[in-house]
Amino acid sequence: MSRFGYTLPVFACGAAIAALHWLRHQQSLAMVTVDLITPVEIAEIPIEQVAGLSATQALGISRSDPGDNLDLTKNTPVWALVEWRTDDGEVVMIKGGEGIGKIQNASDAPAIYGYAQTLLRENLRRLLAPGEKIAVTIILPAGRSLAVRTSNSAFGVVEGLSLLGTTGISQPLSTPDQLEAFRADLAAKASRFSTLVFCIGENGLDLARKLGINPEQLVKTANWLGPMLVAANVLGVKEILLFGYHGKLMKLAGGIFHTHHHLADGRREILTAHCAMVGLPAADIHQVFNSPTAEAALQHLRSLDSQNHSNWVMQIYRAIAETIDLRVAEYIHSHSDQGQGITVAGSVLFDRDREIIIKSQTGCMLLHKLC
Structure with missing residues (x-):
């Protein structure tokens, strides 16, 4: 049987949860749980490293594991920078950092699509107290170099990879x-x-x-x-x-x-x-x-x-x-x-x-x- 893994948004969410935990408790976690939403399942995501950058910022790092699949993101680091906010915007603001592609026909909006947005917001919102707000910047250090090996640019996504898909389970289409x-x-x-x-x-x-x-x-x-x-x-x-x-x-x-x-x-x-x-x-x-x-x-x-x-x-x-x-x-x-x-x-x-x-x-x- 093929070993199923998880999609890239799940590891981004895991890294963000670990960073938020650091901001709240100044403690590193070796493992976090992520509610996949689709499917109805809880995933355990290993955390490689957590660093507190200041009193208001922390960085969580996980590593992509799509299972037994010919996926170029296998083992690539996934970073999430989480910071407290005090403005009047949405509770969980999601940004694309280095290595996240930009959508050319959407004013260079970050290529973070519906499922990834929902996954991050739903999981992180549950960990926030009333009135608390955060910004989450997803970073793929190898995203720009990996993107040249994909057809992303053919579909209008440049300078990095996309966080896409409709499920948290990685479908090993090549197995x-x-x-x-x-x-x-x-x-x-x-x-x-x-x-x-x-x-x-x-x-x-x-x-x-x-x-x-x-x-x-x-x-x-x-x-x-x-x-x-x-x-x-x-x-x-x-x-x-x-x-x-x-x-x-x-x-x-x-x-x-x-x-x-x-x-x-x-x-x-x-x-x-x-x-x-x-x-x-x-x-x-x-x-x-x-x-x-x-x-x-x-x-x-x-x-x-x-x-x-x-x-x-x-x-x-x-x-x-x-x-x-x-x-x-x-x-x-x-x-x-x-x-x-x-x-x-x-x-x-x-x-x-x-x-x-x-x-x-x-x-x-x-x-x-x-x-």
Whole structure:
């Protein structure tokens, strides 16, 4: 069995509780309890260090443990600076310090989302006497350097990591146990529908729902696209719509069917190859190849189209989408029994703003059918 851990907000909350305890009692705690709220469960969080900085400030330090998961935040320090306040603001004020990302389209607000905000406020408010107020600044010392290894910037979060999620339990999406859970969900839905939609993550699931696709036909795959496609074929699913962020889904065009970045990447090589195939000028091919992210490369292509009234984005991404469909068909065929019907797959790729970039020919047909 895989060992489940906790999400980053839980360790931030644990560090904040330890710092607040120091301010009140001038005592260090080796362990604190955190009410996860979702799920209804109490977690015990080890505290690495607590330091009283002044009569009104203390720093708590914990260390992230997401369990048996390929998570780049594993073992990273999580700091919480807690200080007393006397102003008229909210009881628990939450701030993002060094290493916490900023949301570009929200006036650089800290990337501390709903669950993390609720978790911190609910747990800390219970420890305060009437009239007491605190400010909590969450700091991830390694956040800025770790962020360059994520797709955060593709979704408008820069200069650090996000405190996100909807639960305190870390879901080990890269472990075999989680694959079995996805397969079970797939089997249940395959018994009811002949057409299903595969979404790698929450962005795809959210956009698919907003487009009007029946939520009962949505299947989360995380990075296990290859095994899930094979399972769908074995279960007799006739059609699969692959619905994903372009920086993830384009990996399939290179024959990469487990898309976790710890195992394989190849995005810039895949994108560059398709740029060359449709005749993009050499200087721009070089620019695409040296772009730090797939999103940055897309923005460069969009800039070219805007300046020159060209159509590079559509040409290149249409080629990528059709290649994805071809590689998926080859992959399913290579893992199927002779004479078995082959699941038909189409693809839809969207950008960081959850705007659809392109639909393959089959993807367009399936999306029209589903909506």
